[in-house]
Amino acid sequence: MDANSITDTFHRPLRDLRISVTDRCNFRCVYCMPREIFGRDYVFMPREQLLTFEEITRLASIAVAHGVLKIRLTGGEPLLRKDIEGLVRMLARLRTPDGRVPDLAMTTNGTVLAQKAQFLKDAGLKRVTVSLDSVREETFQAMNDVGYPVAKVLHAVEVAQAAGLGPVKINMVVKRGKNDQDIVAMASHFKGTGLILRFIEYMDVGASNGWKMDEVVPSDEVLARIGAVFPLEPAAPNYPGETSERWRYRDGSGEIGVISSVTQAFCRGCTRARLSADGKLFTCLFATAGTDLRALLRAGASDAELSGALSALWGGRADRYSALRSADTPEGTVTREGTVTPEATVAAHKIEMSYIGG
Numbered sequence: 103m104d105a106n107s108i109t110d111t112f113h114r115p116l117r118d119l120r121i122s123v124t125d126r127c128n129f130r131c132v133y134c135m136p137r138e139i140f141g142r143d144y145v146f147m148p149r150e151q152l153l154t155f156e157e158i159t160r161l162a163s164i165a166v167a168h169g170v171l172k173i174r175l176t177g178g179e180p181l182l183r184k185d186i187e188g189l190v191r192m193l194a195r196l197r198t199p200d201g202r203v204p205d206l207a208m209t210t211n212g213t214v215l216a217q218k219a220q221f222l223k224d225a226g227l228k229r230v231t232v233s234l235d236s237v238r239e240e241t242f243q244a245m246n247d248v249g250y251p252v253a254k255v256l257h258a259v260e261v262a263q264a265a266g267l268g269p270v271k272i273n274m275v276v277k278r279g280k281n282d283q284d285i286v287a288m289a290s291h292f293k294g295t296g297l298i299l300r301f302i303e304y305m306d307v308g309a310s311n312g313w314k315m316d317e318v319v320p321s322d323e324v325l326a327r328i329g330a331v332f333p334l335e336p337a338a339p340n341y342p343g344e345t346s347e348r349w350r351y352r353d354g355s356g357e358i359g360v361i362s363s364v365t366q367a368f369c370r371g372c373t374r375a376r377l378s379a380d381g382k383l384f385t386c387l388f389a390t391a392g393t394d395l396r397a398l399l400r401a402g403a404s405d406a407e408l409s410g411a412l413s414a415l416w417g418g419r420a421d422r423y424s425a426l427r428s429a430d431t432p433e434g435t436v437t438r439e440g441t442v443t444p445e446a447t448v449a450a451h452k453i454e455m456s457y458i459g460g
């Protein structure tokens with residue numbers, strides 16, 4: 103480990119930074135921004151509360167100086183942030199203390215990607231992950247809940263791939279009773295295309311999606327359903343601690359991934375911090391509070407002071423929510439500190455995925 107790296111109380115280094123650039127989105131995915139809650143009256147962050155591109159880049163540069171090797175832009179829908187390619191250009195100039203270029207990626211719903219792909223590539227974005235919860239029209243439109251068609255997302259994926267933002271990864275969040283009937287259809291659609299389809303277990307992030315354990319389709323079940331039609335074999339991870347478990351088709355027609363965030367917690371290897379659009383740093387997806395770095399920035403903190411704040415925050419990190427949750431009841435009633443509570447009291451304080459950045 104290099105001299106500038108920082109580690110938390112479980113000796114996990116800080117390696118990944120997810121940056122949410124907006125809390126707004128043009129979809130209302132049922133598992134993320136259900137329209138009953140994110141309706142007409144929902145108050146999103148006012149513009150002046152958002153970190154500016156300069157502020158984001160300054161914080162990212164300090165994180166990179168402390169060991170971050172991967173940066174991912176997310177949200178909300180990151181491509182809704184005006185001139186997002188301008189931010190990409192600024193982040194693409196960052197270098198690690200030993201001169202390496204950090205990986206720079208984005209997760210998007212694909213709605214604005216066809217227009218933006220070439221600009222993003224030219225600005226220095228390396229890869230995109232596109233969320234797509236079904237290739238069946240009816241299911242997908244019910245999942246995004248704004249009637250957005252599958253074909254437009256598939257077209258955006260093609261454009262992104264052609265622009266050199268690939269191999270594009272496709273994320274499917276599986277929710278039982280909503281889109282699990284399309285698991286094999288999704289596998290079949292992307293098999294042999296060179297695109298990497300990944301199945302994500304529906305997580306209990308936030309408090310608005312009404313998460314229930316019986317709506318989670320365990321990765322083992324996803325693999326069994328696909329494997330029954332297209333035989334699979336395990337593939338070695340690309341790097342130690344990879345969150346997605348790789349499986350390849352035995353006929354050589356590509357690979358898929360499963361992300362078992364609920365049934366097989368990967369807290370032990372979790373090296374990820376999240377920066378919300380208004381500048382709060384979260385050390386866990388399930389954190390109930392973040393540290394306000396925007397306040398420090400706007401109070402005129404020096405780089406040394408910001409570095410100190412980041413080191414102190416990561417140094418004191420003890421998060422392992424998912425690991426504790428899987429040791430608990432299916433409803434997941436574990437506080438950040440690890441205390442198992444009898445009621446789901448913490449759920450009320452959990453931060454929404456669209457705010458913290460998925």
Ligand code: SAM
Pocket residue numbers: 127133134176177178179180209210211231232233273274275302303304305306307311455456459460
């Ligand atoms: N809007 C962009 C998108 O959908 O790709 C980026 C933000 S979104 C919050 C990032 C990822 O989180 C998406 O792949 C989405 O499917 C996933 N996600 C959102 N809520 C989730 C949940 N409750 N469980 C698992 N994944 C979730």
Ligand code: SF4
Pocket residue numbers: 127128129130131134135177178179211233456
């Ligand atoms: Fe928007 Fe992404 Fe959340 Fe869907 S998952 S509502 S596209 S932020």
Ligand code: SF4
Pocket residue numbers: 367368369370372373374385386387388421422423424425
């Ligand atoms: Fe990391 Fe928190 Fe998720 Fe565990 S629950 S893998 S610590 S973000």
